[in-house]
Amino acid sequence: MNTNLQPSGSAYFITKPTAESERHTLSVLVDNEPGILARIAGLFSARGFNIDSLTVSETNHEKGRSRITVVTVARPKVLTQIKLQLERLIPVHKVHDLTQEGKCLERELALVKVAGKGEDRVETLRLADAFRAQVVDASTGSFIFEITGKSSKIEQFIALMVPLGLVEVVRTGVSAISRGSDKM
Amino acid sequence: MSEQMSGAEMILRALKDQNVEHIFGYPGGAVLPIYDAIFQQDDIKHILVRHEQGATHMAEGYARSTGKVGVVLVTSGPGATNAITGLTDALLDSIPLVCISGQVPTPLIGSDAFQECDTVGITRNCTKHNYLVKKIEDLPRILHEAFYIARSGRPGPVVVDIPKDVQFAMGEYYKPSNESDHKSYKPQLNGDLGAIEEAVNLMTRAEKPILYTGGGIINSGKEASESLRELAELTGFPVTSTLMGLGAFPAKSDQWLGMLGMHGTYEANLAMHDADLIVCLGARFDDRITGRLDAFAPNSTKIHVDIDPSSIGKTVHIDLPIIGDCNNIILEMIRIWREKTNQNRLSASSVWWKQIEEWRDVKSLRYENSDEIIKPQFAIQRLNEAVKDKDTYITTEVGQHQMWAAQYFQFNEPNRFMTSGGLGTMGYGLPAAVGVQVAHPDATVIDIAGEASVQMTMQEFSTAVQFRLPIKIFILNNEYMGMVRQWQQLLHGSRYSSSYSESLPDFVKLAEAMGGKGIRCDDPAKLDDAIQEMLDYNGPVLFDCRVSKEENCLPMIPSGKAHNEMILPDTKDIGNVIDEKGKILV
Numbered sequence: 116m117n118t119n120l121q122p123s124g125s126a127y128f129i130t131k132p133t134a135e136s137e138r139h140t141l142s143v144l145v146d147n148e149p150g151i152l153a154r155i156a157g158l159f160s161a162r163g164f165n166i167d168s169l170t171v172s173e174t175n176h177e178k179g180r181s182r183i184t185v186v187t188v189a190r191p192k193v194l195t196q197i198k199l200q201l202e203r204l205i206p207v208h209k210v211h212d213l214t215q216e217g218k219c220l221e222r223e224l225a226l227v228k229v230a231g232k233g234e235d236r237v238e239t240l241r242l243a244d245a246f247r248a249q250v251v252d253a254s255t256g257s258f259i260f261e262i263t264g265k266s267s268k269i270e271q272f273i274a275l276m277v278p279l280g281l282v283e284v285v286r287t288g289v290s291a292i293s294r295g296s297d298k299m
Numbered sequence: 300m301s302e303q304m305s306g307a308e309m310i311l312r313a314l315k316d317q318n319v320e321h322i323f324g325y326p327g328g329a330v331l332p333i334y335d336a337i338f339q340q341d342d343i344k345h346i347l348v349r350h351e352q353g354a355t356h357m358a359e360g361y362a363r364s365t366g367k368v369g370v371v372l373v374t375s376g377p378g379a380t381n382a383i384t385g386l387t388d389a390l391l392d393s394i395p396l397v398c399i400s401g402q403v404p405t406p407l408i409g410s411d412a413f414q415e416c417d418t419v420g421i422t423r424n425c426t427k428h429n430y431l432v433k434k435i436e437d438l439p440r441i442l443h444e445a446f447y448i449a450r451s452g453r454p455g456p457v458v459v460d461i462p463k464d465v466q467f468a469m470g471e472y473y474k475p476s477n478e479s480d481h482k483s484y485k486p487q488l489n490g491d492l493g494a495i496e497e498a499v500n501l502m503t504r505a506e507k508p509i510l511y512t513g514g515g516i517i518n519s520g521k522e523a524s525e526s527l528r529e530l531a532e533l534t535g536f537p538v539t540s541t542l543m544g545l546g547a548f549p550a551k552s553d554q555w556l557g558m559l560g561m562h563g564t565y566e567a568n569l570a571m572h573d574a575d576l577i578v579c580l581g582a583r584f585d586d587r588i589t590g591r592l593d594a595f596a597p598n599s600t601k602i603h604v605d606i607d608p609s610s611i612g613k614t615v616h617i618d619l620p621i622i623g624d625c626n627n628i629i630l631e632m633i634r635i636w637r638e639k640t641n642q643n644r645l646s647a648s649s650v651w652w653k654q655i656e657e658w659r660d661v662k663s664l665r666y667e668n669s670d671e672i673i674k675p676q677f678a679i680q681r682l683n684e685a686v687k688d689k690d691t692y693i694t695t696e697v698g699q700h701q702m703w704a705a706q707y708f709q710f711n712e713p714n715r716f717m718t719s720g721g722l723g724t725m726g727y728g729l730p731a732a733v734g735v736q737v738a739h740p741d742a743t744v745i746d747i748a749g750e751a752s753v754q755m756t757m758q759e760f761s762t763a764v765q766f767r768l769p770i771k772i773f774i775l776n777n778e779y780m781g782m783v784r785q786w787q788q789l790l791h792g793s794r795y796s797s798s799y800s801e802s803l804p805d806f807v808k809l810a811e812a813m814g815g816k817g818i819r820c821d822d823p824a825k826l827d828d829a830i831q832e833m834l835d836y837n838g839p840v841l842f843d844c845r846v847s848k849e850e851n852c853l854p855m856i857p858s859g860k861a862h863n864e865m866i867l868p869d870t871k872d873i874g875n876v877i878d879e880k881g882k883i884l885v
Binding site: 124125145146149150153154157158161192195196199200202203204205206207208 | 419420423424427428431448482483484607608609611612613614
């Protein structure tokens with residue numbers, strides 16, 4: 116048997132994968148042109164890659180550049196393929212696997228609407244304070260909180276709000292940047 | 300330097316500045332201004348096709364036989380959707396194409412206008428890149444960029460979708476500028492010297508090496524084929540190639556093992572399986588090549604030279620990747636090799652070559668000939684014999700005849716074999732032959748076809764008649780979709796579901812009806828004369844070569860099996876070879 120065999124770059128490998136899937140955050144610097152998001156999303160769906168979270172916005176207006184942060188879960192070989200396939204797209208300047216390259220900061224913003232009465236409202240505010248969530252809208256029967264942080268912190272906050280009258284949540288998805296003075 | 304002109308005129312001017320001489324297209328409402336501009340100039344010749352798919356395959360044949368970019372012009376909506384198959388084919392086989400498509404005027408985009416489709420959306424995943432030109436100011440840049448992207452790096456198809464109002468708009472034209480200044484697209488052409496040096500070190504120490512080459516050598520230019528020959532001679536290594544790389548290394552060389560892979564030779568596949576060093580030059584370890592992945596070349600160190608980093612390590616683990624243009628890297632290998640030694644690594648008397656000779660003696664391409672019925676393998680050998688002193692280009696459709704052509708026709712030069720490898724497009728060969736003949740009007744251009752495939756794009760025979768292109772369509776007619784039938788025999792108990800070519804046309808009458816010549820032959824004794832008659836006729840010919848009906852294309856690595864588990868020509872009962880696990884594979 117092939118001693119060199121490692122799982123292939125296909126997301127649909129025929130034999131049982133021997134390597135574990137990992138969660139990685141990629142930062143993709145692209146030209147902000149029409150259809151760029153469709154190119155990226157189309158590549159992921161065509162090749163069976165996962166998207167856990169995707170955020171995009173223009174970051175350099177003069178040069179017309181956007182930065183896309185993609186969180187994906189895949190085996191190491193597939194992660195390499197994802198990076199190489201992204202780099203093959205013509206409007207893509209750079210792809211950095213922030214998780215692989217070392218320490219990076221990941222932040223996400225969520226707006227959380229909670230409706231409740233009496234003691235629940237007091238408890239809601241107390242927890243929000245502990246999580247440093249800001250009240251951005253309030254009525255006699257509800258609050259809307261703005262919370263920023265790691266995805267795990269936001270998930271924890273949302274979980275705590277469920278019994279206190281969680282109504283709905285919107286999340287931006289992860290934005291990530293490398294630590295230190297290096298530029299992408 | 301700039302000049303005022305309309306968008307349509309700009310397109311023609313840009314084509315001229317990109318040294319385009321021929322374009323393949325079909326008019327329609329959304330490209331009328333471009334056709335008007337074509338009418339008013341003489342530099343670029345337009346070949347009117349019968350169906351847009353034909354235009355794309357013609358452009359592919361043109362591009363692959365010349366190394367230039369093939370150009371297609373289609374209208375919006377159905378014009379663009381009909382081109383999809385050819386674009387995808389060009390993407391998988393790395394063929395440089397620029398496809399200009401008309402689009403409804405910008406104010407109508409998104410309104411479901413007549414003959415509107417989202418061309419850029421539909422072609423996003425089947426092109427190397429695509430553009431929708433919304434402003435006349437962008438048109439010259441995009442046109443030049445499209446050509447640069449199509450031909451550089453790993454070549455591929457590029458679509459430029461141009462709304463009708465942009466074709467009418469007046470703007471400033473400028474010539475191509477410094478293309479390599481593209482802000483994000485920068486293909487790596489020179490390999491890492493340290494890696495090349497390491498590769499040569501491995502090569503000088505290898506006991507059982509093999510050069511595994513592919514279409515990348517052909518895309519790298521004629522020089523790359525020369526360099527490959529030099530490298531092979533210098534090292535004494537055996538050479539095998541994928542379907543797409545045939546001709547880059549001469550089939551007449553003693554070092555040539557034949558094609559490898561599913562229908563490759565026994566010696567090529569066994570040499571791959573037993574090799575201790577595989578030097579892959581411009582090939583991509585495609586599933587037709589590797590067979591069962593976990594048993595692929597188990598004891599080898601693998602060097603992979605490719606211009607496309609994503610091809611490396613995609614299916615097979617690579618020990619030493621080298622990214623860059625094949626020719627540059629082979630030349631560096633030769634230089635470094637010469638610095639180290641002036642000796643062959645392998646002489647003809649080495650243990651490895653002796654082993655290869657033993658495999659060669661199996662004669663995996665043997666077949667039982669007949670006096671009564673024409674064997675398809677025999678037909679191709681006779682065809683090869685008849686044209687061996689001519690300037691010949693071969694195209695094929697897809698199926699058994701394609702594999703027989705690859706096995707039995709001897710290719711000694713690059714750019715001489717045009718076939719649909721990656722996508723496997725039936726109907727590729729006839730229009731591709733038209734494109735090749737346009738580029739090489741005095742050459743002998745033969746489409747080795749099957750009776751099923753050829754009917755898919757048969758209408759382009761009429762294009763050949765119109766433009767006096769003397770293509771020869773050599774149909775191996777076994778009245779079956781032969782490869783489908785073979786797989787049904789292998790996997791489905793010989794239940795030939797829908798694979799019989801029912802209600803075939805009379806190809807001789809059909810050729811005549813379309814203004815060409817038809818020839819039929821079913822007698823092996825008369826075959827040579829009939830082939831000569833075909834070659835002597837100065838015009839397009841449909842040759843209906845009636846061959847044995849249930850011939851199988853062998854040898855074969857059955858799906859789910861390894862290189863050393865081939866079916867050889869004398870295997871009995873091929874219906875029991877493939878196990879349950881292999882049946883799901885294609």
